[in-house]
Amino acid sequence: MRFRFxxxxxxxxxxxxxxxxxxKLSSVKMKLLCAQVLKDLLGExxxxxxIAKLTADAKFESGDIKASVAVLSFIFSSAAKHDVDSxxxxxxxxxxxxxxxxxxxxxxxxxxxxxxxxxxxxxxxLRLGRLEAVSWRVDYTLSSSELREVNxxxxxxxxxxxxxxxxxxxxxxxxxxxxxxxxxxxELKQAQALMNALQ
Amino acid sequence: MLLVLSEEHKEHxxxxxxxxxxxxxxxxxxxxxxxxxxxxxxxxxxxxxxxxVSVEMVQHGVEGLMFLMTESSKHMISEVDFLDSxxxxxFGDELNQILLQLYEQHRSQIRSILSQLPSNxxxxxxxxxxxxxxxxxxxxxxxxxxxxxLRLLLTRGCDSHSDQxxxxxxxxxxxxxxxxxxxxxALATMKTSHARRILRNIK
Numbered sequence: 001m002r003f004r005f006x007x008x009x010x011x012x013x014x015x016x017x018x019x020x021x022x023x024k025l026s027s028v029k030m031k032l033l034c035a036q037v038l039k040d041l042l043g044e045x046x047x048x049x050x051i052a053k054l055t056a057d058a059k060f061e062s063g064d065i066k067a068s069v070a071v072l073s074f075i076f077s078s079a080a081k082h083d084v085d086s087x088x089x090x091x092x093x094x095x096x097x098x099x100x101x102x103x104x105x106x107x108x109x110x111x112x113x114x115x116x117x118x119x120x121x122x123x124x125x126l127r128l129g130r131l132e133a134v135s136w137r138v139d140y141t142l143s144s145s146e147l148r149e150v151n152x153x154x155x156x157x158x159x160x161x162x163x164x165x166x167x168x169x170x171x172x173x174x175x176x177x178x179x180x181x182x183x184x185x186x187e188l189k190q191a192q193a194l195m196n197a198l199q
Numbered sequence: 200m201l202l203v204l205s206e207e208h209k210e211h212x213x214x215x216x217x218x219x220x221x222x223x224x225x226x227x228x229x230x231x232x233x234x235x236x237x238x239x240x241x242x243x244x245x246x247x248x249x250x251x252v253s254v255e256m257v258q259h260g261v262e263g264l265m266f267l268m269t270e271s272s273k274h275m276i277s278e279v280d281f282l283d284s285x286x287x288x289x290f291g292d293e294l295n296q297i298l299l300q301l302y303e304q305h306r307s308q309i310r311s312i313l314s315q316l317p318s319n320x321x322x323x324x325x326x327x328x329x330x331x332x333x334x335x336x337x338x339x340x341x342x343x344x345x346x347x348x349l350r351l352l353l354t355r356g357c358d359s360h361s362d363q364x365x366x367x368x369x370x371x372x373x374x375x376x377x378x379x380x381x382x383x384x385a386l387a388t389m390k391t392s393h394a395r396r397i398l399r400n401i402k
Contacts, residue, residue: 127329128350165366166365167365191337194340
């Protein structure tokens, strides 16, 4: 059976198994649990004590608690990833055996946070070597050991980049002569024009 | 099978009967902590002070005990064999029983620690990817070049927090197709009758 929220693939077995665990919660507690899991996915941190209190009525053990958080995280992030609308999600979850009231609560939470989730997922997409900071300085060379009167402006550039492989900040410092810098600036402006044409 | 203990090992363990049972149990605990986290000289000094013996004797006693435990766990020695091997040391019955208890309680833990030791080949941890289209470069405008950028995260070591290695690479769609079909062939070899015969016999 192909499910849209799993990316047109079969639903993983563990998701199927844990949906029946979720059904043990009352639908009110389920909606509160969804709110907690969504907070975690949006990077606001997760409060395990609250979740433990919510699941205490259904007598969840620690394994069950972790499993229900995992399955809700999977459902939300996978549905946001494949841009599934909430009606399709609702019908697919009911096909998998999640009771109607639970599904309604889940899909309402999903609809509210749908675009916020997608923004967060877009942010965490793979990006290599992000530019973090640029600083510059213009100097005027008066004279040097090779030539008495030099009288030339130069630019010193410091680029702070997040390393592609290591992920930690790397710094590149270099100086550019006036002519070279003009070429650099012209090329970058052309690239910027191309980017703006696509926006 | 019987363990054969070297003379030096026997000498180190000869310290054990001179102290009472509670101390031996404590040494056993220190030996296991050693396996899990490495030893610290402070522990040895504290014990040496309490028992009024040299630090070296304590250290040798603990290390000898630890070696006895790891060798026994490594070979999965049965009770009888363990008692026979320990008989060589000439300890009293009570001490032998304590050692046996220590062995049985901690055998599976020691085995799981030992199994994590040889961490040779980096293992797959995560794969992130991104699909881009190159539209222009400094040298050429008006291009359309689809490209897949991948970051492969590997770990060397037992848990996922030790030593992460990251490899970044790019492929074009054709190479990606080839990659996918090669991996599918690899997966399909698990289902051949040859592989199935071997898997059946391992169980």
